[in-house]
Amino acid sequence: MFLNSAFFQLFFSLLPLALATTHTKLFTQGTTITKPNCQAKCGNLTVPFPFGIGRETGCSINPWFDVYCNASFNPPKPFISETNLEIFEIAEDNLRVKNTAGGACYDKLGNREYRDQAIINLATSPFTISDSNKFTVVGCDELGIILGSEESNFSGGCFALCSSTDSLIEGDCSGFGCCQTSIPKGLKKLNATVTSLDGHISVWSFNPCGYSFFGDPNSYSFSVSDLNDSSFEERITQNVPVVLEWAIGIQNCSQATKSNDYTCFRNSICVDSGTGLGGYRCICSQGYEGNPYLSPGCTDINECVNTPCDEHGICTNTPGNFHCSCKKGYRGDGIKDGRGCTADNSGFPVINFSLGISFGFLAMIIAVTVIYFITKKWKLMKLREKFFQQNGGLLLKQQLSSNESSMKSTKIFTAEELEKATNNYAEDRILGRGGYGVVYKGILHNQLLVAIKKSRVMDQTQIEQFINEVIILTQVNHRNVVNILGCCLETEVPMLVYEYVSNGTLCHHIHNNGGMPWFSWDSRLRIATEAAGALAYLHSAAGMPIIHRDVKSPNILLDEYYTAKIADFGASRLVPLDQAQVSTLVQGTIGYLDPEYFQTSQLTEKSDVYSFGVVLAELMTGRKPLSNTKSDDEKSLATFFVMSLKENRLFQIMDPRVLREGSLEQIQSVGELVKRCLKLHGEERPTMNEVAMELEGLRQFSRHPWTKQEIQEEGIGLMSEDPSDLYTVRFNSDLKTEDF
Ligand SMILES: *[C@@H]1O[C@H](CO)[C@@H](O)[C@H](O)[C@H]1NC(C)=O
Ligand SMILES: *[C@@H]1O[C@H](CO)[C@@H](O)[C@H](O)[C@H]1NC(C)=O
Ligand SMILES: *[C@@H]1O[C@H](CO)[C@@H](O)[C@H](O)[C@H]1NC(C)=O
Ligand SMILES: *[C@@H]1O[C@H](CO)[C@@H](O)[C@H](O)[C@H]1NC(C)=O
Ligand SMILES: *[C@@H]1O[C@H](CO)[C@@H](O)[C@H](O)[C@H]1NC(C)=O
Numbered sequence: 089m090f091l092n093s094a095f096f097q098l099f100f101s102l103l104p105l106a107l108a109t110t111h112t113k114l115f116t117q118g119t120t121i122t123k124p125n126c127q128a129k130c131g132n133l134t135v136p137f138p139f140g141i142g143r144e145t146g147c148s149i150n151p152w153f154d155v156y157c158n159a160s161f162n163p164p165k166p167f168i169s170e171t172n173l174e175i176f177e178i179a180e181d182n183l184r185v186k187n188t189a190g191g192a193c194y195d196k197l198g199n200r201e202y203r204d205q206a207i208i209n210l211a212t213s214p215f216t217i218s219d220s221n222k223f224t225v226v227g228c229d230e231l232g233i234i235l236g237s238e239e240s241n242f243s244g245g246c247f248a249l250c251s252s253t254d255s256l257i258e259g260d261c262s263g264f265g266c267c268q269t270s271i272p273k274g275l276k277k278l279n280a281t282v283t284s285l286d287g288h289i290s291v292w293s294f295n296p297c298g299y300s301f302f303g304d305p306n307s308y309s310f311s312v313s314d315l316n317d318s319s320f321e322e323r324i325t326q327n328v329p330v331v332l333e334w335a336i337g338i339q340n341c342s343q344a345t346k347s348n349d350y351t352c353f354r355n356s357i358c359v360d361s362g363t364g365l366g367g368y369r370c371i372c373s374q375g376y377e378g379n380p381y382l383s384p385g386c387t388d389i390n391e392c393v394n395t396p397c398d399e400h401g402i403c404t405n406t407p408g409n410f411h412c413s414c415k416k417g418y419r420g421d422g423i424k425d426g427r428g429c430t431a432d433n434s435g436f437p438v439i440n441f442s443l444g445i446s447f448g449f450l451a452m453i454i455a456v457t458v459i460y461f462i463t464k465k466w467k468l469m470k471l472r473e474k475f476f477q478q479n480g481g482l483l484l485k486q487q488l489s490s491n492e493s494s495m496k497s498t499k500i501f502t503a504e505e506l507e508k509a510t511n512n513y514a515e516d517r518i519l520g521r522g523g524y525g526v527v528y529k530g531i532l533h534n535q536l537l538v539a540i541k542k543s544r545v546m547d548q549t550q551i552e553q554f555i556n557e558v559i560i561l562t563q564v565n566h567r568n569v570v571n572i573l574g575c576c577l578e579t580e581v582p583m584l585v586y587e588y589v590s591n592g593t594l595c596h597h598i599h600n601n602g603g604m605p606w607f608s609w610d611s612r613l614r615i616a617t618e619a620a621g622a623l624a625y626l627h628s629a630a631g632m633p634i635i636h637r638d639v640k641s642p643n644i645l646l647d648e649y650y651t652a653k654i655a656d657f658g659a660s661r662l663v664p665l666d667q668a669q670v671s672t673l674v675q676g677t678i679g680y681l682d683p684e685y686f687q688t689s690q691l692t693e694k695s696d697v698y699s700f701g702v703v704l705a706e707l708m709t710g711r712k713p714l715s716n717t718k719s720d721d722e723k724s725l726a727t728f729f730v731m732s733l734k735e736n737r738l739f740q741i742m743d744p745r746v747l748r749e750g751s752l753e754q755i756q757s758v759g760e761l762v763k764r765c766l767k768l769h770g771e772e773r774p775t776m777n778e779v780a781m782e783l784e785g786l787r788q789f790s791r792h793p794w795t796k797q798e799i800q801e802e803g804i805g806l807m808s809e810d811p812s813d814l815y816t817v818r819f820n821s822d823l824k825t826e827d828f
């Protein structure tokens with residue numbers, strides 16, 4: 089938004105500038121300047137009404153505005169007749185008159201040779217000393233004092249000191265050889281004197297006199313040579329005018345407009361004098377010119393004279409304004425600095441095109457700015473509600489109300505609560521990242537550890553998945569399914585809060601931590617059984633069966649006791665009981681994805697069975713479901729596993745620890761089970777319930793003490809350091825009789 093604020097600054101800083109220039113203009117435009125039969129000029133000066141040349145000739149609005157034109161001078165000089173001030177310039181709201189400077193000069197010994205004062209006395213005139221004047225003192229041993237009159241009792245002054253000319257700076261009037269101070273507005277009398285502290289004794293050689301004057305500071309710039317300039321006072325009176333403000337009467341506009349002698353004519357507006365002493369002036373309304381104090385008032389400016397329209401445009405002057413249109417066969421706004429006129433069927437005249445571009449760009453900036461501010465305000469007001477809706481709050485509400493009976497209580501967390509819990513989403517709280525977003529570890533105020541899943545983007549499909557997950561998880565209550573505690577929809581992205589499962593994913597333990605002591609054959613079998621049990625439970629859930637759709641080792645979490653917990657139900661589907669299969673967009677993870685589902689898009693529970701088969705294979709072999717490093721045959725674990733089984737090489741691909749700890753029967757049974765799970769046709773696969781039962785059976789089998797013994801007896805020979813070769817020989821021969 090930097091661009092926009094800069095644009096606004098530029099735009100608004102230009103406005104007062106434009107106003108200021110119109111305010112100080114000389115009102116000599118237009119035809120009517122003076123009253124009829126009155127002299128318009130005195131020397132070089134045009135004297136507009138309400139001023140008028142001549143004493144008591146009726147050419148001015150009142151005797152105070154009489155201008156005496158002394159023809160003894162060549163060219164003649166105009167004076168304000170009542171005050172005898174020579175006029176340099178008359179503008180709409182001020183006039184500039186000749187100055188008087190004051191000064192004092194000293195001799196070598198410090199005796200004052202003469203002194204005169206700078207005096208302005210406007211007495212009872214309708215003129216006031218403008219506060220744009222400044223009091224200036226020039227000298228190296230000078231105290232300048234200003235005094236107002238009895239009516240205002242104003243006093244002020246400044247010091248101008250220096251010890252040599254070396255340190256002085258041309259144009260600088262801040263106390264070294266020159267000082268300047270402001271005066272208040274609305275003064276009518278001022279009187280200034282200069283006093284020396286030391287009689288100029290120490291500076292006499294280069295500065296024998298001190299000076300003071302009131303005047304327009306823009307007309308004077310300090311020069312070091314001023315310090316030894318005997319004609320200084322004369323130069324000031326000629327070159328530095330005093331600015332006076334003038335106004336009509338002593339009434340302000342609101343009073344004057346009601347009175348009989350209100351003098352602002354048509355198409356003009358009244359402005360208060362701003363001196364605090366009352367009085368008003370008239371200025372022409374925008375688009376008009378002339379002398380507002382004279383009948384009939386201001387006249388319309390014919391803007392068309394200055395051809396503000398395009399060369400193919402038609403300019404129409406209207407009162408106070410103008411209007412551009414385009415000739416036949418052209419279109420556009422007709423304004424020269426606007427879009428101009430472009431030929432209807434011409435391609436892209438370069439000039440108009442670029443004008444269009446710049447206009448369009450301007451409009452775009454404005455539009456963007458406006459949209460930005462509106463959006464910002466709207467956001468502030470509606471942020472929470474918006475997020476709530478955006479994050480599917482309504483969808484969730486609807487779902488919750490329609491499923492009320494089967495719900496367990498799900499807490500709606502506030503944004504602050506989760507912010508606090510995650511230490512403002514600190515990096516070191518991140519448990520994992522995935523395509524869905526980021527999972528943070530959180531500590532609730534009651535010290536309960538939770539996992540907080542933050543969606544990555546506000547993509548609508550992902551939001552639906554989030555809501556879906558909430559709905560599914562609130563319907564499930566199983567010790568091997570990760571428990572949802574609640575959600576938060578007030579934040580920019582929706583967030584889900586789960587029980588904290590401390591020991592990471594199964595995937596991590598298989599592929600990164602395979603050597604951990606606890607990760608025994610028994611444990612693997614138990615985890616598989618638990619996961620299978622949870623899936624079986626989901627598939628046979630009372631209300632509506634739930635198909636997980638993304639069963640994989642990264643989605644099986646392990647808690648502190650290494651109990652399996654199925655997680656990530658984002659893609660899961662509730663399947664109505666009367667529908668055996670549902671047609672969906674294929675979703676899942678390559679490597680685990682059921683090929684039949686992939687081909688037909690027909691989702692059944694058996695897709696989960698297939699994926700579970702891959703997990704089981706992963707558990708037994710310690711291999712990744714998809715390998716980039718292996719040869720083509722071995723790329724897909726599912727294919728590789730089935731092939732190895734067919735070729736009686738099952739024991740070659742087993743994880744060494746599985747081989748060591750599992751019994752032959754168990755390994756064979758699990759291998760067989762995997763093979764059945766991985767059948768290409770879903771119908772040939774066992775149900776999840778059957779898988780769970782079978783695994784449970786195998787576990788029972790391994791728990792019997794006699795089984796253990798048997799394994800140990802059988803396994804004695806297998807406990808060597810490098811068992812794979814032994815296995816190969818032994819099991820190959822052993823398994824030849826088996827029918828895979
Ligand atoms: C006044 O007018 C004369 C001739 O008309 C011209 O030479 C002179 O420069 C003018 N002075 C000013 C201050 O405009
Ligand atoms: C006009 O100017 C001359 C020359 O400075 C002066 O002598 C004379 O008095 C002036 N006229 C009036 C009426 O002030
Ligand atoms: C200015 O001072 C004089 C004398 O001290 C006093 O009479 C007068 O009222 C004062 N004027 C104002 C406007 O304060
Ligand atoms: C200027 O001020 C001084 C000091 O107060 C005073 O003596 C003098 O009369 C004043 N002069 C005028 C013209 O007001
Ligand atoms: C001051 O001016 C006088 C006369 O113009 C000149 O003689 C003298 O040298 C000047 N002094 C300095 C210090 O400029």
Ligand SMILES: *[C@@H]1O[C@H](CO)[C@@H](O)[C@H](O)[C@H]1NC(C)=O
Binds near residue numbers: 342343
């Ligand atoms: C005009 O003057 C009257 C009387 O002094 C005052 O009540 C009113 O507020 C003034 N109006 C403005 C706009 O200054």
